[in-house]
Amino acid sequence: MTILGIETSCDETSAAVVRDGDLLSNITRTQLFHVAYGGVVPELASRAHQQLIIPIVDPVARTGWLCLGFRQRRIRLRRRRGWGSFG
Numbered sequence: 001m002t003i004l005g006i007e008t009s010c011d012e013t014s015a016a017v018v019r020d021g022d023l024l025s026n027i028t029r030t031q032l033f034h035v036a037y038g039g040v041v042p043e044l045a046s047r048a049h050q051q052l053i054i055p056i057v058d059p060v061a062r063t064g065w066l067c068l069g070f071r072q073r074r075i076r077l078r079r080r081r082g083w084g085s086f087g
Helices: 032-037 042-068
Strands: 002-009 012-019 022-030
Touching: 002 042, 012 042, 022 042, 032 042
Parallel strands: none
Antiparallel strands: 002 012, 012 022
16 A cells, blocks of 8 residues: 655644655755744745645655555555644
């Protein structure tokens, strides 16, 4: 099974492709500008995620996902905060 995972929580934006347990591609960007504010500023983090998501997902997908001819079959998302909130 091939999985494209996308994560945007707090101050990190990430994407990865895993196939049968093997990591094929992965990119993570951390929003370091929050240090100047003494912590994460939610509105700034949200805007940064919007700016970063395509530049991160596109190369990950091209490298690990699309080159395998994988067709999307399932989508999994997190609706709320926390590890136990998958739906």
